[in-house]
Amino acid sequence: MSSSTNTPAHHTSTIGSIGAPSRRNTELALLLFAVVIPVFAYANVGLAIDGTVPSGLLGYGLGLGLLAGVGHLVVRKFARYADPLLLPLATLLNGLGLVVIWRLDQSPRLQQRAKSLFGAFSPDAPKQLLYSALGIAFFAVIIVFLKDHRILQRYTYISMVVSLVLLVAPVFFPAVNGAKIWISIGGFTIQPGEFAKIIIAIFFSGYLMVKRDALALASRRFMGLYLPRGRDLGPILTVWAMSLLILIFETDLGTSMLFFGMFVVVLYVATERTSWIVFGLLMSGAGAVGVASFEPHVQERVNAWLNPFSPKVMAQSDQIAQSLMSFGSGGTLGTGLGQGNSDLIGFAANSDFIFATFGEELGLAGVMAILLLYGLIVERGVRTALAARDPFGKLLAVGLSSAFAIQVFVVAGGVMGLIPLSGMTMPFVAYGGSSVIANWALIGILIRISDTARRPAPAPAANPDAEMTQVVRP
Amino acid sequence: MSELTLTVMRLGFLAVLWLFVIVAVQVIRSDLFGTRVTQRGSRRDAGRPQQQAARQAAPPQQRQQQPSGGGRQRRNAPTKLVVSEGILTGTTVALQGQTITLGRAHDSTIVLDDDYASSRHARIYPDRDGQWIVEDLGSTNGTYLDRSRLTTPTPIPLGAPIRIGKTVIELRK
Numbered sequence: 001m002s003s004s005t006n007t008p009a010h011h012t013s014t015i016g017s018i019g020a021p022s023r024r025n026t027e028l029a030l031l032l033f034a035v036v037i038p039v040f041a042y043a044n045v046g047l048a049i050d051g052t053v054p055s056g057l058l059g060y061g062l063g064l065g066l067l068a069g070v071g072h073l074v075v076r077k078f079a080r081y082a083d084p085l086l087l088p089l090a091t092l093l094n095g096l097g098l099v100v101i102w103r104l105d106q107s108p109r110l111q112q113r114a115k116s117l118f119g120a121f122s123p124d125a126p127k128q129l130l131y132s133a134l135g136i137a138f139f140a141v142i143i144v145f146l147k148d149h150r151i152l153q154r155y156t157y158i159s160m161v162v163s164l165v166l167l168v169a170p171v172f173f174p175a176v177n178g179a180k181i182w183i184s185i186g187g188f189t190i191q192p193g194e195f196a197k198i199i200i201a202i203f204f205s206g207y208l209m210v211k212r213d214a215l216a217l218a219s220r221r222f223m224g225l226y227l228p229r230g231r232d233l234g235p236i237l238t239v240w241a242m243s244l245l246i247l248i249f250e251t252d253l254g255t256s257m258l259f260f261g262m263f264v265v266v267l268y269v270a271t272e273r274t275s276w277i278v279f280g281l282l283m284s285g286a287g288a289v290g291v292a293s294f295e296p297h298v299q300e301r302v303n304a305w306l307n308p309f310s311p312k313v314m315a316q317s318d319q320i321a322q323s324l325m326s327f328g329s330g331g332t333l334g335t336g337l338g339q340g341n342s343d344l345i346g347f348a349a350n351s352d353f354i355f356a357t358f359g360e361e362l363g364l365a366g367v368m369a370i371l372l373l374y375g376l377i378v379e380r381g382v383r384t385a386l387a388a389r390d391p392f393g394k395l396l397a398v399g400l401s402s403a404f405a406i407q408v409f410v411v412a413g414g415v416m417g418l419i420p421l422s423g424m425t426m427p428f429v430a431y432g433g434s435s436v437i438a439n440w441a442l443i444g445i446l447i448r449i450s451d452t453a454r455r456p457a458p459a460p461a462a463n464p465d466a467e468m469t470q471v472v473r474p
Numbered sequence: 475m476s477e478l479t480l481t482v483m484r485l486g487f488l489a490v491l492w493l494f495v496i497v498a499v500q501v502i503r504s505d506l507f508g509t510r511v512t513q514r515g516s517r518r519d520a521g522r523p524q525q526q527a528a529r530q531a532a533p534p535q536q537r538q539q540q541p542s543g544g545g546r547q548r549r550n551a552p553t554k555l556v557v558s559e560g561i562l563t564g565t566t567v568a569l570q571g572q573t574i575t576l577g578r579a580h581d582s583t584i585v586l587d588d589d590y591a592s593s594r595h596a597r598i599y600p601d602r603d604g605q606w607i608v609e610d611l612g613s614t615n616g617t618y619l620d621r622s623r624l625t626t627p628t629p630i631p632l633g634a635p636i637r638i639g640k641t642v643i644e645l646r647k
Contacts, residue, residue: 023501023505026501030494030497030498030501033494033497034494037487037490037491037494040486040487040490041487044483044484044487047479047480047483048480048483084501084505085498085501085502085505088498089498092494333484333485333488334484334488335484336480336481336483336484337483337484337487339480362487362488362491363488365488365492366487366488366491369488369491369492369494369495370491372495373494373495373498376495376498376499376502379502380502383502469578469589469590469591469592469593469613469614469615470589470590471614471615472590472615
């Protein structure tokens with residue numbers, strides 16, 4: 001700041017912005033740390049199970065390191081000013097997930113179960129490593145080719161159509177384990193909901209960016225709440241109806257909660273009206289209770305949640321009971337990696353219920369750390385939204401991070417018995433190609449927004465303040 | 475593998491996991507972007523760490539807010555600053571215990587579009603008793619209270635004209 005004056009002591013201070021460093025070296029250091037931790041865990045599992053360091057250690061460590069390295073180089077080259085924490089946090093969660101999936105592959109119980117059910121056992125960890133590589137590749141493609149996140153704004157209504165198609169598609173495929181959330185194309189099964197959550201976030205933020213003024217300003221005040229006009233209720237009613245339809249026809253509580261919750265959060269952020277949250281909670285409560293009153297699959301889930309140990313529920317599936325026992329036997333510090341009995345969960349032990357293995361083998365301390373890692377990703381997402389200069393980027397970052405947060409809540413709450421269980425997967429740690437790839441894409445978009453947001457503004461034009469003051473000549 | 479080794483590894487792993495979380499939070503702490511407050515002109519602090527400057531920069535704000543309670547109750551206390559001559563004639567600024575800066579700099583409270591004003595020309599602030607003080611900030615052409623050029627911070631009588639370049643301001647009730 002230039003000044004032709006000379007300020008006397010105390011009182012005056014200048015306020016200037018801190019030059020944003022790119023922080024890529026911080027990211028690299030954290031990434032190294034994030035690769036070393038899973039390698040340590042891998043060795044720990046091997047030592048606990050066989051008493052030897054597993055032979056695949058080097059390959060596994062190199063694989064994860066390579067993925068992290070590629071991610072880092074892409075960010076360094078194409079998104080220099082991006083947030084330094086998102087990539088290491090996602091890498092660590094992905095790595096820990098790989099270790100726990102590998103650990104469950106070693107379980108004789110699960111191997112036996114797979115042999116008796118499908119005739120053969122194939123380990124999931126190598127497949128998951130492949131999915132992670134695909135995820136990182138997708139992440140790299142997004143960062144390289146998506147030069148500016150505002151391009152996505154052009155596809156507001158196209159993304160609405162695409163996400164609707166993705167959400168509706170599973171209805172036409174047979175239900176798997178009671179929930180219709182998969183589609184199968186040529187032998188591959190895809191969970192389109194995972195991708196739909198990103199695409200619909202683009203629609204919500206593009207749509208609400210345009211409509212937010214109408215939704216925020218045209219309202220009456222009643223008992224401290226801003227009541228929106230009847231016709232402005234249209235969009236929220238539509239999304240509500242859609243989420244109920246998902247719940248009824250696909251019998252998937254998680255996806256339904258995710259979409260409606262994300263919409264309400266983005267709506268709240270766009271309009272700054274608390275009344276939307278109140279409406280959203282009332283509507284989702286009423287909708288869930290209404291659907292649960294006639295949909296048997298949802299009733300089953302609620303019943304299993306309320307009485308996980310009742311003989312009737314246990315006869316059908318003891319998954320929730322086993323999961324709760326896992327968390328319980330983990331205690332505060334856990335049994336140690338590779339030394340728990342969470343494989344008793346059986347079906348979906350390494351996907352929907354993988355969090356129970358963390359709960360048993362790492363205990364409360366480990367679970368808290370994992371939840372904090374998720375929390376930090378969400379925090380960085382919201383921080384990105386705060387820093388973003390364009391409203392679309394703000395809403396998109398909030399939408400994506402709230403979707404991430406809701407998903408973690410729905411899954412962790414489900415396996416811990418806080419809310420009814422739903423067929424969603426823990427981002428990054430759970431086994432499943434769609435989930436891993438979609439979440440890497442989500443992180444890629446967040447990194448792109450944060451790069452734009454944190455990029456230092458170009459130098460200002462010549463400052464008129466710097467001009468000389470003319471001297472009065474008497 | 476011995477029980478002891480496994481226990482050590484188990485606790486060690488949890489420690490490493492938490493260490494990562496703590497390191498990540500430290501990165502966030504050092505990453506808080508916003509504004510940097512540095513003290514200017516103060517010889518005492520020149521060259522000292524910025525942290526201290528930031529700490530010392532805070533009190534003036536509190537000091538400025540303090541008089542607003544006591545100062546407003548005084549009878550004959552001015553409530554507004556009025557520009558009575560110059561391009562900005564008619565502009566008023568409510569006096570609410572905040573410091574008012576005048577000058578050509580864009581971040582001044584009253585931006586003077588006047589070639590005879592300095593970037594940071596003068597400021598008007600309440601002292602501890604709520605008395606409003608005008609101080610010339612080392613301007614090129616000086617600040618005049620009535621007819622006299624200011625050399626020290628001076629209390630402003632109600633209605634007295636303060637001249638800065640072509641602009642005249644005064645405090646009114």
